[in-house]
Amino acid sequence: MSHVDMTERDVQQMLAITRDHEDKDPSHTLPEELLHDLWQLVPCDLLSVSGQDTPRWSFFADQDYTGEIASTTQGEALAGAYREHYWDASCSYPDRTGDLTTIARSADRVAHSSPHGDSGMLEDYVRPLGFEHDIVVCLPAGAPQRTLRVLFFRGPGSDFSDRDIAVLTLLRPHLQAAYITAERRRNGLVPLTPRQREVLQCVEAGYTNRQIARRLFVSEGTVAKHLENVFQRLGVSSRTAAIAKVRAQA
Secondary structure (H helix, E strand, C coil), rough: CCCCCCCCCHHHHEEEEECCCCCCCCCCCHHHHHHHHHHHCCCHHHHHHEEHHHHEEEEEEEEEEEECCCCCCCCCHHHHHHHHHHCHHHHHHHHHHHHCCCCCEEECCHCCCCCCHHHHHHHHHHHHHHEEEEEEEEEEEEECCCEEEEEEEECCCCCCCCHHHHHHHHHHHHHHHHHHHHHHHHHCCCCCCCHHHHHHHHCCCCCHHHHHHHCCCHHHHHHHHHHHHHHHHHCCCCHHHHHHHHHEEE
């Protein structure tokens, strides 16, 4: 990839994506606000979240975003075309190689497909949906060849840029963390931020708020606020109860 320049706006939008996104609808695979932020950062015609368990040929997530949550249910014919061309097409690259970290445009992935694989997928599956270009961010989902795919689609016109690849590569760990957090919420496990966990670990070690503040180079008031937020998230009212609940969720 050539040198990529990022603007201050790019950086601010990326920082917004790294925050803890709340979602009132637990059925969403990723929070709606997160998809909105991604859609603004990398403009596209459709942002799709798809969970694929290839060995069982089943799909455990299906969430679309086009500026608002959308529903674009695929017909049997399109689903059949996807399965028919999958192993010859470049979209099977993560499953064939185990490489889940490389983020590339469809045009860049042609080298990883059979001579006619991508053309078949394009003609029988992608174009009937109205698209020409895509980027796939692939995240592990707990088992070999079980992945969550965040797909950015565009219709005829300009392809995605090197800048788009760069920002999504940088954000990939945060998308993985957001998926894990959403899964924990769906399973009834309350997630804490890294700093909240750090404070609670100090509490478990027997440190007072003053000692925690010195260790973390923050004020006692900041430590107290972190603990207040921890208690609220966990639905408890004491340090002992917070530690017990986090242990139970481990």
